Amino acid sequence: MREEIEAARSALSQAVDAAPQEQVEQLARARSLVDEALDEAMARAVLEGTSVRAVAAAAGLAPNSVPPRLAQTDTLAAYSSVDGRVSSEGIARARFDAQRGLEAPPPPPGAAAPLRFRRRESR
Template identity: 50%
Template sequence: MTTDDPLDASLTGARDALAAVDPAQPAAALPLLRRAAELVSQAIDETLARTVLADNVSIRAAAQLAGLSENAVGPRLARTAALAAYGDATGRVSAKGVERARYDVERGEYAPVPPPAPMRFRARRND
């Protein structure tokens, strides 16, 4: 089942990864647990964005609800479909970006865009 909702996709993927974990095979479980953790983190990011955008909660209050520092929320918001377009040059969404997004929603000009693909670690080859 595919979905266009990033939050739903993250939650479904995390559930699937956790369901595939066999505690009797720890080596096989590690990649699945890591994938589930990444997807839960994405779900938190999307929920943070929805909270500050739709529920008019401040970045500070959303950070407290998620158990994060206020400074950790800006980069996480910039990785979401809901607020990626409102990030600044430093890769953060500030209160000013959130206010602009709320204004765009109010005027009917809001259009979420997919965030850029996350950077991935690649090990160097030492041949």
């Protein structure tokens, strides 16, 4: 998470004196990096015992938007279901494993990465 935050700082610094189009690109990059860091922070908070509802409120998100974001994290991806969400059962299992120092299970079969917007590259 530290790397994402440092990279976001760099992107924000580069955006300050850049041309407008470059500012848009750097700010979008910073937003993406901050979102990744936020997702990891939320996963760690949930793993430590904070409820999904409390994490969502602190992050300014709707509670139903948190489980898919948790499924994209390194911390909880192994506990996601095939629909690309971390359920309450997955969170309970992750907490159990963490308390006992156990390794995360392998990802579920058929677990696909969630769909993400990809910008078209004009050539």
